[in-house]
Amino acid sequence: MVMGAVVNGFLNSASNWFSGLPVNPVTELLQGALLLVRRTLLDFFPSLNPGQTTGQTTGTAAVPYYTDQELRDYLLELAQKQYGSLFGHTVPVYGNGGPWVYDYLKVDSAVAGSGATSNTNTQVNGVDEADFVETDGRYIYVAHNGQLSIVGTDLTVASQSTLSGNVVGEFLAGDRLTVITQTGSGWYGPMVRMACMPWQWNPQTTVTVYDVTDRTAPAVVTQTMFDGGFQDARAVDGVVYVVLQRGLNLPAPQYTDTPVAPDTADPVNGQLAMDMKLAYGGWEPTVTAYRTYETWDEYVARVSDQIVDLSLPHAYSVDAEGNTVDLGLVAGAGSIVRPSADDAQSVLTLVSLDSANASAGSSFADSVGTLVSQSGNTVYMNHGALYVGTTEYQYNDSGSSNDTRIDRFIIQGTNVAWQASGVVSGTLINQFAMDEQDGYLHVATHTTEYHYVNDIWGTRNDNGVYTLDTVGDTLDVTGSLTGLAPGEQLYAARFVGDKAYLVTFVQTDPLFAIDLSDPAAPVLLGELEIPGFSNYLQPVGDGLLLGIGQEREAGTPNTHVHATLFDVSDGSNPTQITRQYLTENTQWSWSDAQFDHHALLYSAGDGLLVVPVYGSGYDAETGTYRYEQLLKVMRVTPTGLEVLGDIHTDQSVFRTVRIGEVLYAVSDASVTAYSLSDLTQIGSSVASAVV
Numbered sequence: 001m002v003m004g005a006v007v008n009g010f011l012n013s014a015s016n017w018f019s020g021l022p023v024n025p026v027t028e029l030l031q032g033a034l035l036l037v038r039r040t041l042l043d044f045f046p047s048l049n050p051g052q053t054t055g056q057t058t059g060t061a062a063v064p065y066y067t068d069q070e071l072r073d074y075l076l077e078l079a080q081k082q083y084g085s086l087f088g089h090t091v092p093v094y095g096n097g098g099p100w101v102y103d104y105l106k107v108d109s110a111v112a113g114s115g116a117t118s119n120t121n122t123q124v125n126g127v128d129e130a131d132f133v134e135t136d137g138r139y140i141y142v143a144h145n146g147q148l149s150i151v152g153t154d155l156t157v158a159s160q161s162t163l164s165g166n167v168v169g170e171f172l173a174g175d176r177l178t179v180i181t182q183t184g185s186g187w188y189g190p191m192v193r194m195a196c197m198p199w200q201w202n203p204q205t206t207v208t209v210y211d212v213t214d215r216t217a218p219a220v221v222t223q224t225m226f227d228g229g230f231q232d233a234r235a236v237d238g239v240v241y242v243v244l245q246r247g248l249n250l251p252a253p254q255y256t257d258t259p260v261a262p263d264t265a266d267p268v269n270g271q272l273a274m275d276m277k278l279a280y281g282g283w284e285p286t287v288t289a290y291r292t293y294e295t296w297d298e299y300v301a302r303v304s305d306q307i308v309d310l311s312l313p314h315a316y317s318v319d320a321e322g323n324t325v326d327l328g329l330v331a332g333a334g335s336i337v338r339p340s341a342d343d344a345q346s347v348l349t350l351v352s353l354d355s356a357n358a359s360a361g362s363s364f365a366d367s368v369g370t371l372v373s374q375s376g377n378t379v380y381m382n383h384g385a386l387y388v389g390t391t392e393y394q395y396n397d398s399g400s401s402n403d404t405r406i407d408r409f410i411i412q413g414t415n416v417a418w419q420a421s422g423v424v425s426g427t428l429i430n431q432f433a434m435d436e437q438d439g440y441l442h443v444a445t446h447t448t449e450y451h452y453v454n455d456i457w458g459t460r461n462d463n464g465v466y467t468l469d470t471v472g473d474t475l476d477v478t479g480s481l482t483g484l485a486p487g488e489q490l491y492a493a494r495f496v497g498d499k500a501y502l503v504t505f506v507q508t509d510p511l512f513a514i515d516l517s518d519p520a521a522p523v524l525l526g527e528l529e530i531p532g533f534s535n536y537l538q539p540v541g542d543g544l545l546l547g548i549g550q551e552r553e554a555g556t557p558n559t560h561v562h563a564t565l566f567d568v569s570d571g572s573n574p575t576q577i578t579r580q581y582l583t584e585n586t587q588w589s590w591s592d593a594q595f596d597h598h599a600l601l602y603s604a605g606d607g608l609l610v611v612p613v614y615g616s617g618y619d620a621e622t623g624t625y626r627y628e629q630l631l632k633v634m635r636v637t638p639t640g641l642e643v644l645g646d647i648h649t650d651q652s653v654f655r656t657v658r659i660g661e662v663l664y665a666v667s668d669a670s671v672t673a674y675s676l677s678d679l680t681q682i683g684s685s686v687a688s689a690v691v
Contacts, residue, residue: 064418064473068308068333074371075307076300078345079250086253088295092287093257116605118658121538121597123431124382130169130180130233131598133655133666139215140657142666143170143179150215151671153659155685158215165206168230173238176355177210177218180242182230203229205244206318209358220320224363226330227313228349232379232431234386238356239365239414241386243379244330244349245372248311251303255293308332312347317363331369337418340405344371348388348407352414365414370407370421378404380434385419385470386411387441389428399451402427406434406443406468406475422475424466425482432537432597435495440519441468441475444502446490447482462486465500467519481522485510492547494537499525499571501545505533511547513571525571530579534564535594540602540609540636543569544577548593548600548611551579561589561613563634565641578640582632587617592654601656607636608676610656610663631656631665633679645679 066074117137122129134141139158142149148161165181172178184203206225210218228244235241294302303310312332316324330349349369378389386409394401407421426445428434433444442465449460464482468475485504492503500514500522511528532551540546545566550559565577583589591613592599601610611634616627631647651667658664661676673682 064337066333066336066338070338071333071336072304072308074338075248075250075311076304078248079299079303079307080296082250082345083253083293083299084296086255086293087299088293090290090292093289093291094287116603116608116658116660118601118603118656121600121602123380123597126236126383127381128171128235129598130171130235131655132167132169133657134170134172134177135657135659136172137659140664140666140671141170141172141177141212142655142671143167144654145668148177148179148210148218149671150212150218151685152215153662153664153673155671155673155683157685159218161218163208168205169233171233171235171240171355173235173355175211175213176221176238176358177212178235178240178353178355179208179210180230180233181206181208184229202227203246205230205242207240207242207353207364209353209355222358222360222362223318224327224353225316225318225324226349226351226364227315228330228347231348231377231388234379234381235355236383236411238354240353240355241381241411241416242351242353243386243388244313244351245346245377246313246349247346248371250345251307251310253293253299254302255291257289257291259289260287312336312369313349315351315363317361327363330364331367335368337368337370337407337421339371339373340421340423344373346372348372348390350386350388350409350416352416354414366416368409368416368418370418372405378428378431378433380431380436381411382436384411385409385436386416387434387436389434391427392423398453399449399457401425401449402447404428404443404445406441408441408470408475420470420473420475422468422477424468424477426464429490429493432495433490433493436470437495437498437516439470440478440516441470442466442495442500442516443468444490444493444495444500460486461488463488463490463502463504465502465514465516465522467516467522469519479518479520479522481514481524484512484524491533491549492535492537494539494545496539496545499568501537501568503534503537503547503549511566511574513568513574515571526573528566528574528576530564530576532562536597536600538597538600538602540565540604540607541638543567544636544638546602546609546636548591550590550594551581556587558587558617559589560586561591561594561615563609563611563632563641565636580634580641580643582611582613583615583628583630585617586615586628589613589615599654601658602636603658608658609634609636609641610658612653612656614652629653631663633663633676644676647674647679 120129120131132144140151144167146163148163150158152158163181165183168180168182170179182203182205204225204227208223209221211221212218226244228246231243231245233242313330315327315330317327318324347369351364351367353364372390373392380387388407390405392403392405403423403425404427405423408419410417410419424443424445426447435442444465446463463484466480467478469478488504488506491505494501498517500516502512504510513525515523515525534547534549536548538546545568547564550561552559560581562579562581564579567575567577591611593611599612611632613632614629618625629649629652633644635642651669653665653667655666663674663676665672670685672684675682
């Protein structure tokens with residue numbers, strides 16, 4: 001039944017959303033309640049059981065890419081599954097605008113002088129990551145909140161340009177600035193639409209290349225728009241790689257409505273009425289029309305030759321007048337990999353653009369796509385390959401679990417090609433949960449399983465590290481170390497060479513050091529338990545690891561953000577060198593750097609470390625609530641964290657840039673310069689510099 005597809009789609013979407021939340025008693029309660037709902041519905045309505053689980057892998061064919069006919073047949077097969085109960089049938093239309101329950105709504109799954117200059121804080125040296133701020137040592141380029149501002153190191157605003165859509169990031173290569181924006185939603189990045197929602201989410205991602213030779217008048221060189229939501233992007237030597245995703249837009253069957261006269265409107269009777277009354281809390285619908293859908297043969301005859309073009313995302317060029325020209329499919333047959341799951345209804349696409357050689361009328365250089373079941377929003381890239389991790393959820397009537405499918409794409413200049421895929425148990429927390437070393441992919445995951453047995457529901461949480469061989473067309477698991485910190489959530493991961501460092505948390509912060517030098521046999525070297533946790537880990541020197549996180553004050557609900565320096569030179573005995581709390585006299589404090597590593601500035605040359613910090617709380621004497629925002633300026637040394645001072649700011653600073661001995665703080669209102677010698681303010685751009 002189509003009703004079964006709707007209900008299961010809704011339950012799966014809800015479970016996917018819950019699974020993406022941090023593990024805590026509330027989310028466990030919600031997952032358990034959802035399992036009870038699923039079991040109850042299956043008991044009352046056995047026809048709702050789809051008879052299959054989500055994300056079951058089927059293997060990849062010897063020839064990975066679809067032919068024209070194979071792609072057409074696959075899309076028709078999906079259309080048959082999606083609309084199968086409608087073809088050739090007549091269904092009622094209800095008085096409040098149905099037929100709702102009988103329409104299948106698919107789930108679409110669808111940022112001063114000479115001396116040291118800071119760059120975007122990235123995972124891999126030489127692989128740039130999309131961010132809101134770039135610098136060339138003479139100018140600061142800020143793409144944020146619908147505006148591109150170019151500000152000189154003397155704080156003069158060279159130019160301001162209006163951008164269309166939500167800015168998700170930019171890249172600078174010489175005199176070419178690539179800005180990526182997204183329209184079609186209120187926020188960038190992966191989105192999930194619940195199956196019961198009647199609205200469509202159709203994001204488009206626009207890549208604009210500017211010539212900024214004249215900083216006072218940046219000129220658009222080329223602009224390309226893509227169907228699909230922005231997932232992530234990287235750049236190497238001016239070549240930009242963008243990962244996009246969009247649900248398949250399968251054409252719906254056509255129908256004709258035969259109205260029922262108002263004075264003869266038919267009430268819904270029989271089993272259908274019972275189902276409807278249960279679904280809508282006792283409301284008994286009235287039929288106002290009968291809708292007859294075209295037959296399957298009629299559908300095939302009408303859309304067979306067009307279904308590929310209608311279902312898959314397109315690319316468009318945009319001329320100087322803003323007119324769009326359809327360039328055709330972003331990736332079609334011959335460029336789309338066969339799916340590894342039997343329910344893949346979303347296309348994940350990797351496109352490359354050469355900003356250095358872009359010219360008027362040029363678009364993207366190459367593309368490759370793969371069909372996936374869920375949102376593929378975890379991206380890791382080195383100089384030879386780009387990986388995308390996609391969560392695949394497994395369901396049955398007694399519980400759920402999760403796996404991660406990982407696709408490996410080969411990168412050679414502007415040429416991109418799919419090479420291999422593999423599956424590991426659990427989910428990735430972020431891009432730092434993947435790293436490649438000496439031909440092996442290292443992966444850290446957190447596994448959550450929900451089960452309902454003998455009328456009792458429960459959960460199992462643990463963590464693990466996997467090594468996968470990158471040779472061939474499958475990423476085969478070579479070795480693993482699982483069962484780490486059972487019952488705890490994975491908070492941070494970082495791979496440094498052949499070592500892995502993980503942070504898990506429930507009450508204390510175990511820092512695990514793992515040896516991956518033998519890919520077939522990862523070994524736990526040692527662990528360190530300390531209060532609190534780290535959300536983000538970063539290597540800051542030989543044998544040194546920096547953690548940014550929080551610690552709860554004993555006996556109170558107060559939490560304090562901190563920076564912790566670890567000595568991991570001896571993996572069997574990791575130690576804490578120092579812990580520096582980043583605020584004073586506040587009850588609660590936090591930092592953007594806990595969740596966005598681009599917000600942290602670290603200069604390896606002299607160890608300069610700048611962390612944005614927010615603090616709030618009530619004054620113990622007056623009871624007055626106060627809030628503060630500041631930049632904590634420190635220096636990392638082999639023996640600890642030297643505090644250079646605090647810079648208190650009137651505006652929320654989302655990025656900092658270092659040029660020589662000047663620190664620039666970028667907020668939504670201005671760019672402000674501070675001397676690194678004494679942290680005094682030098683000056684600020686006009687208030688409209690950044691909007």
